[in-house]
Amino acid sequence: MSVYYKPSGRITVGGILGFVVVGLVAAVVLAFAYVYATWYIPFIYINVLLTLGFGAVLGYVLNRMTTVGKLRNPALVGWLALAIGLWAWYVQWAVYLTLLNGAGETEYAGRRFSITHTSFELDTFLGIIARPDLVLSMLPRIAEDGMWSIFTVKVSGFVLYLVWFAELVILLAFPWIVSHSEAGAPFSERAGQWAEKLTFPQPAAAFPDTEATKAALEAARWDHLQPLTGEETTNPYGRLILHTAPNDEDCCYLSLENVTIEVDDKGKSSEKTVDVLQYLQVSPQVCRDLHARFGAAAVPA
Known part of the structure; x- marks a missing residue:
């Protein structure tokens, strides 16, 4: 499966x-x-x-x-x-x-x-x-x-x-x-609705080895996701995106991105993202845990 x-x-x-x-x-x-x-x-x-x-x-x-x-x-x-x-x-x-x-x-x-x-x-x-x-x-x-x-x-x-x-x-x-x-x-067949996309404001440590990250999360090793504290700044950093259906708690999928902030010669910053994984199914309990760990913080400048 x-x-x-x-x-x-x-x-x-x-x-x-x-x-x-x-x-x-x-x-x-x-x-x-x-x-x-x-x-x-x-x-x-x-x-x-x-x-x-x-x-x-x-x-x-x-x-x-x-x-x-x-x-x-x-x-x-x-x-x-x-x-x-x-x-x-x-x-x-x-x-x-x-x-x-x-x-x-x-x-x-x-x-x-x-x-x-x-x-x-x-x-x-x-x-x-x-x-x-x-x-x-x-x-x-x-x-x-x-x-x-x-x-x-x-x-x-x-x-x-x-x-x-x-x-x-x-x-x-x-x-x-x-x-x-x-x-x-992601779409919930049970609820008949598309999953809503939520980008967590709390950044995570970057995922330099994407294959290792995918293997760890596929094996349900969630400690691989480490939030950055408010004092830490890093470039690149990791971003978590959750896709959930409001009327179906089993419809919960996780996507990860590596985010790099680039600054041009004029001092203008832009964001470059690279997908790490997309639409990994997670349990309702893991979904709640991710909300608790990554639900509130500022993204590094």
Whole structure:
């Protein structure tokens, strides 16, 4: 018997339908917003952020639908997320080609920036989106001519294909990662609810030998977890995260991280975390003991 949480793989018909329908609709809405924003904002750096935002928001929507639909099948949810991400990529191309078809006068703002005015025709869009062969056949032509310039240098050919590939990866990876992860999070089948995540404020001594730590905790040697006192400071340090279902005391899982505080040249600090173990099942008594030992203290600066 595994000492780690394993998703049941259960789903609901309503949950799957909600995931797919809301995901497809969200992809269309976000595709329109993304294409219009990149069309009228002639700054490549902002466009990169818009692409990341496109993938992140779509991922967030699918993550929420995974939670609401109580989908505990990471493989199925992951494949559906990839399909919806691919749909989002395809729709944004259909929107772009529609705007390209309606393109009119180009307005220049100096030598480096220009905006081409366009109009959107619903009939044209519906005709394009129903023709995957047409959409795919247009990509080599666009790649040959280029879509935009960086400092008057036209981006085309192989470089443009790389940009498109990165865009596709973002739209596939973000939704897959967050929805797959959520579907694999602890869930109480008895209570019918997701476990709540609690990050203990009391830091622990770091776990330099992760395999030794895993072996000790799998053997129920809880003395391996040592809280740091208020006077101690260490970098890195250990962090304990507990996942518990309020209505099921047997649903209690422990995750550990090594946390390192890094300071850049400007004095700005950032946190780097490395997983030590994830979702180790612990007994209700151990769960209470961990609350008592790590439930109240400040994290080292």
